[in-house]
Amino acid sequence: xxxxxxxxxxxxxxxxxxxxxxxxxxxxxxxxxxxxxxxxxxxxxxxxxxxxxxxxxxxxxxxxxxxxxxxxxxxxxxxxxxxxxxxxxxxxxxxxxxxxxxxxxxxxxxxxxxxxxxxxxxxxxxxxxxxxxxxxxxxxxxxxxxxxxxxxxxxxxxxxxxxxxxxxxxxxxxxxxxxxxxxxxxxxxxxxxxxxxxxxxxxxxxxxxxxxxxxxxxxxxxxxxxxxxxxxxxxxxxxxxxxxxxxxxxxxxxxxxxxxxxxxxxxxxxxxxxxxxxxxxxxxxxxxxxxxxxxxxxxxxxxxxxxxxxxxxxxxxxxxxxxxxxxxxxxxxxxxxxxxxxxxxxxxxx
Numbered sequence: 001x002x003x004x005x006x007x008x009x010x011x012x013x014x015x016x017x018x019x020x021x022x023x024x025x026x027x028x029x030x031x032x033x034x035x036x037x038x039x040x041x042x043x044x045x046x047x048x049x050x051x052x053x054x055x056x057x058x059x060x061x062x063x064x065x066x067x068x069x070x071x072x073x074x075x076x077x078x079x080x081x082x083x084x085x086x087x088x089x090x091x092x093x094x095x096x097x098x099x100x101x102x103x104x105x106x107x108x109x110x111x112x113x114x115x116x117x118x119x120x121x122x123x124x125x126x127x128x129x130x131x132x133x134x135x136x137x138x139x140x141x142x143x144x145x146x147x148x149x150x151x152x153x154x155x156x157x158x159x160x161x162x163x164x165x166x167x168x169x170x171x172x173x174x175x176x177x178x179x180x181x182x183x184x185x186x187x188x189x190x191x192x193x194x195x196x197x198x199x200x201x202x203x204x205x206x207x208x209x210x211x212x213x214x215x216x217x218x219x220x221x222x223x224x225x226x227x228x229x230x231x232x233x234x235x236x237x238x239x240x241x242x243x244x245x246x247x248x249x250x251x252x253x254x255x256x257x258x259x260x261x262x263x264x265x266x267x268x269x270x271x272x273x274x275x276x277x278x279x280x281x282x283x284x285x286x287x288x289x290x291x292x293x294x295x296x297x298x299x300x301x302x303x304x305x306x307x308x309x310x311x312x313x314x315x316x317x318x319x320x321x322x323x324x325x326x327x328x329x330x331x332x333x334x335x336x337x338x339x340x341x342x343x344x345x346x347x348x349x350x
Contacts, residue, residue, distance in 0.1 A: 007283045008133055010338060014276065015055050017342045018048050024173050026069070027061040028163035038193070039173050040269035042078040042211070047273035049096060050089050051280075056130045056138070056155075063096065065164040070104040072167060072177055074185045075114055080211050081270055087118075088127070094118035095151035102147070103160055120152060129155040135284075172264040178253065187212045187220035191242075195230070196250065197266035200243035211270050278302055296330040303334060 021039055045066070052059035066073070082090050098115025101108045128137035129148060141156035148155050169178040175196075179189035190210040194201055201209075207217035221242050224230040230244050247258040254261055282302040286295045325333050 006335060007287060009335060010280065010283055011051070011054055011133055013338060013342050014051050014280070015058065018044075018051060019058060022048070022058070022062060022065065024168075024171060025065060026165035026167050027065045028161070028165070029057070029061055035173055037173065037265040037267045038175055038197070040267075041072070041176065042074055042081055043269040043273050045073070045078065046081050046085065046089065046093065047269075047277065049092055050277065053129060054131055054133055059130070060158060061164070063099065063158060064161055066096065066100055067103045067160060068162060068164045069167055070100050070107040070111060072180060072185070074180075074190075075110055076186070077190070077211055079114065079117075080213075091118045091120070091151050092153065095148050095153060098151075099147050099158065119150065123150070123152040126152050126154050129153040172262070175253070175264065187216045188224060191217060191220050191224060192230075192249075194266065195242065195244055196246060196253075197263065200233070200235070200241045202239055202241045206242070209268055275302075296325075299330060299334050303337070307337075 020035065021044055024035070024039060025041070045062070048062055049059065052062060078093075082093060094115050094117055096115075097111045098119070101110075101112040101115050104111070126149070128140065130138040132138065140154060143157055145153075145155050145157045148158075167174055167177050169175075169181060176189070176193060179193055183189040183192060187210075190212060191206060194206050194210055203218040203221055204214050206221070207214040210217065221230065225232055225242065229249075230242055232240055232242055235241050246263075250256075250261045250263065251258050279302040282298045286298045289295050289298075
């Protein structure tokens with residue numbers, strides 16, 4: 001497969017994947033579906049708004065959903081995920097947050113500080129917000145969206161449709177929202193979710209996985225343990241870990257016999273979305289590289305990163321392309337791996 005075609009193949013299947021995830025959360029315009037894994041809304045927002053610049057309809061449907069469901073997002077967790085992102089994505093998320101604070105006035109105090117965090121004092125250079133799949137800028141609009149323009153992005157004014165639906169929290173992929181409704185938004189619900197899908201966990205281990213500070217995670221676990229429903233035990237060299245009866249918790253949450261419960265997969269989407277972004281960056285970097293050897297070398301580096309992360313996900317994945325694959329065949333093997341990872345289409349045609 002030619003490098004340019006593979007880049008478009010990768011992008012189109014990322015966008016298809018994102019439509020599926022947001023459809024499960026309730027956006028308009030796509031059939032609702034459910035994957036085997038638990039959706040991470042904060043990680044999904046950061047990843048989606050970056051890639052949705054190549055699909056303006058998806059971008060605006062996400063904005064519509066965020067305005068309607070603004071109360072469900074963990075702003076502190078979102079801030080933590082954004083810390084290591086580049087300036088452009090942080091500025092973009094701040095523009096979106098400021099828009100939400102204007103449109104969802106009930107939650108203005110929640111979203112406005114994030115909106116103000118990356119607002120430039122002055123803008124000297126503007127980016128066209130939306131691009132074609134080939135990477136070309138969309139034509140400039142005669143009328144600009146004021147909020148995005150203030151953050152250095154040019155796009156036509158956003159029109160709120162209010163077509164998104166409330167989050168279907170009974171779907172297992174959306175269990176994060178059920179726990180937030182039950183335990184509140186923050187570290188408690190994240191800790192319980194981790195323990196629902198893992199045998200046990202040490203505070204620092206859990207903190208790394210859920211994207212919340214070790215101190216915040218430890219405080220939440222201590223408080224949860226005071227209920228008597230979250231337990232502690234010593235493992236190894238007096239290492240304290242937390243656990244609970246998954247059977248009792250799942251039966252309570254679902255109202256089903258534990259033997260009938262299909263436990264969804266917990267995936268560290270913060271890390272995996274970062275890995276997929278790295279793949280995209282590599283594809284853009286090598287787009288003009290004529291050497292098959294150099295292309296395959298860069299793809300191997302990206303594949304090593306993403307395959308290591310996915311190996312801990314419990315997903316049924318093929319073995320990542322090995323070092324014995326020739327440069328000529330490596331791109332095809334990489335394509336097949338992405339198809340399996342994302343549930344992607346097998347070709348670039350719509």
